[in-house]
Amino acid sequence: MQSPLSSIPRDHAASRLRWDIFCAVIDNFGDIGVCWRLARQLAAEHGLAVRLWVDDLARFVQLCPQADPLADAQTVGGVDVRRWHATFDAGVEPAAVVIEAFACELPASYLVAMAGRARQPVWINLEYLSAEAWVEDCHLMTSPHPRLPLVKHFFFPGFTPRTGGLLRERDLFARRDAFLADRRASDAFWRASGFAPPPPDAVCVSLFAYRHGDVLGLLPAFAGCGRPVLCAIPDGPLLDEAARFLGRDTLRPGEEAMAGNLRVRALPFVAQPDYDALLWSCDINFVRGEDSFVRAQWAARPLVWHIYPQAQDVHLGKLDAFMTRYAEGLDGEAGAAIRRLAHAWNAGDVLDAPLAGVLVRLPALQAHASVWAARLAERPDLATRLAEFARDQLE
Ligand code: TRH
Numbered sequence: 001m002q003s004p005l006s007s008i009p010r011d012h013a014a015s016r017l018r019w020d021i022f023c024a025v026i027d028n029f030g031d032i033g034v035c036w037r038l039a040r041q042l043a044a045e046h047g048l049a050v051r052l053w054v055d056d057l058a059r060f061v062q063l064c065p066q067a068d069p070l071a072d073a074q075t076v077g078g079v080d081v082r083r084w085h086a087t088f089d090a091g092v093e094p095a096a097v098v099i100e101a102f103a104c105e106l107p108a109s110y111l112v113a114m115a116g117r118a119r120q121p122v123w124i125n126l127e128y129l130s131a132e133a134w135v136e137d138c139h140l141m142t143s144p145h146p147r148l149p150l151v152k153h154f155f156f157p158g159f160t161p162r163t164g165g166l167l168r169e170r171d172l173f174a175r176r177d178a179f180l181a182d183r184r185a186s187d188a189f190w191r192a193s194g195f196a197p198p199p200p201d202a203v204c205v206s207l208f209a210y211r212h213g214d215v216l217g218l219l220p221a222f223a224g225c226g227r228p229v230l231c232a233i234p235d236g237p238l239l240d241e242a243a244r245f246l247g248r249d250t251l252r253p254g255e256e257a258m259a260g261n262l263r264v265r266a267l268p269f270v271a272q273p274d275y276d277a278l279l280w281s282c283d284i285n286f287v288r289g290e291d292s293f294v295r296a297q298w299a300a301r302p303l304v305w306h307i308y309p310q311a312q313d314v315h316l317g318k319l320d321a322f323m324t325r326y327a328e329g330l331d332g333e334a335g336a337a338i339r340r341l342a343h344a345w346n347a348g349d350v351l352d353a354p355l356a357g358v359l360v361r362l363p364a365l366q367a368h369a370s371v372w373a374a375r376l377a378e379r380p381d382l383a384t385r386l387a388e389f390a391r392d393q394l395e
Contacts, residue, residue: 016049018095019390022084024104025056028210030308032060033291034126035101036079036272037167041383043078045170048387051095053084063272097122097390100152115148122393123150124386129157129166129290131322136162140389155389157382159325166294168381172276173373176299179280186281193232193267194254202228202263203359204282207238208292209306214348215241218286221351223262225359231262232278235269242266283362286345300373302358302365304342319346326372334364 019042023035032054039052054060057069060081067076072083088107094114098121100106106114114121127138139156155164179185187197198204205222207215215238222229233242235253242264243251251257253268267278275292279285279299287296288306296303305322307315323342327335337357344354358365380388 016047017097017390017394018049018051019097019099020095021050021052021099021101022104022106023052023054023101024084025054025059026102028289028308029059029063030289030291031102031104032056033063033272033289034167035099036060036063036077037291038099038126038383038386039079040077041167041169041381042387045383046387048097049080049095050078051080051082053082055084055086057081057083062269065271094121096394097124099124099126099386101126102128111145111148111150115145115150119394120150122390123152124155124390125152126386127154127156129294130318131159131325132318133321136160139163153389153393155386159322159376161379165379165382165385166297166376167291167383168294168298168377170381172298173377176276176280179277186277189277189281193265195256195265198230198263199228202230203284203362204230204232205284205286206278206282207231207233207286208236209238209286209288209345210309211237211241212309212348213238213286213306213345214351216245217348217351218345218355219245219259219262219264221355223260224352225356226261227359228261229263230265232265232267232282234267234275234278239266283366284358297369297376298373300370302338302362302369304338304345307346316343316346319343329371330368331361331364334361334368337361338365 021035021039023032025031035052039050042048043050061067061069064076067081068074074081088109090109092110092113094110094117098114100123103125114123135156135158138154139158139162141154143152145152157164157166190197219231219242222231233239239251243249246257246259246264248257251264251266253266256263256265276295276299279296279301282301284302284304285296285299286304286306287293289308293305305319307319309315319342323339327339341354341358344351
């Protein structure tokens with residue numbers, strides 16, 4: 001298929017249009033998770049020369065183990081990855097398109113260099129994902145720099161046509177469906193994680209949540225739900241809570257333990273591309289933040305979102321906005337059940353009844369998860385929209 005950039009004048013295409021993405025890691029993995037995924041896709045699918053500036057290479061390496069945490073410059077996954085030093089090199093030539101991820105504030109010298117370019121770079125602030133309605137009105141709003149002849153464009157990911165869309169690789173569904181069509185693929189995933197394939201009658205659940213997640217409420221709810229449950233927990237702070245629940249000192253990746261009809265498995269934290277296999281291998285996925293949240297939707301499996309907590313419980317409004325969109329077309333009882341569990345999980349409420357309500361409606365929730373993913377995928381993905389927007393700005 002012809003790249004959307006084919007209409008850009010020859011010299012640009014020949015020298016592969018250069019994009020810079022700046023990522024400052026606030027906490028957790030989402031900032032770099034989103035930027036790394038976007039960078040790879042812009043390079044692989046849109047033929048762009050992408051340079052990713054990240055200030056915390058150690059965090060990046062957890063998502064990309066083949067990278068070198070000590071290298072100031074390295075090419076990984078077709079992307080030119082640079083360490084973003086506190087003292088930024090003023091000699092860096094700005095790219096034609098500049099993404100400031102999550103309002104991370106570009107280096108002052110780089111801004112001056114952008115203003116000094118013969119042709120002003122396209123400056124884009126990539127915002128956090130939200131399902132709230134106001135996003136549509138803010139998408140593509142601009143803000144002139146107070147002193148320099150530069151204009152910043154606000155680009156909002158989102159769930160509707162009037163937003164910037166969601167990150168989704170071109171071949172994602174084909175890879176997912178091939179994985180789901182072949183039982184050996186998920187068996188191989190479990191074996192690679194150090195385990196035998198799950199018992200066929202077990203409800204498999206993946207649990208990726210913030211440390212304040214009420215694991216000591218959730219695991220007993222699984223253990224008491226009357227069905228065999230396998231709960232897979234990637235390496236992280238939740239493993240300590242799980243060990244406490246299991247009456248153990250520790251629970252390390254590769255280890256598993258039983259509590260009644262609940263089997264808890266500790267998984268290694270895997271490279272970002274491999275995380276999808278966990279989501280595809282489970283019946284329900286507890287996810288968090290932004291990137292895992294979107295991946296769980298593409299996995300076309302029921303999900304429970306542990307939203308990034310904000311002051312004054314602002315995040316609960318964001319949760320509701322998503323649950324309202326997600327419940328469109330879902331049978332009322334099933335919609336109420338998944339919303340109730342999501343709220344109880346985010347509010348730290350008792351989970352037994354909300355969980356039971358979801359488990360009995362799993363078939364309806366599973367069917368809806370496929371419809372939801374297909375509906376979202378009818379719209380162009382975020383990387384394509386960004387590439388098209390930049391092309392239009394540059395023409
Ligand atoms: O880590 P997060 O909580 O990131 C958060 C959110 O993005 C939040 O919006 C933002 O405000 C905050 O950071 C600063 O959750 P998220 O977004 O799901 O990112 C996790 C990343 O980790 C995602 O790219 C998937 C990846 N991952 C792996 O690569 N391997 C693994 O084994 C697991 C469990 C996750």
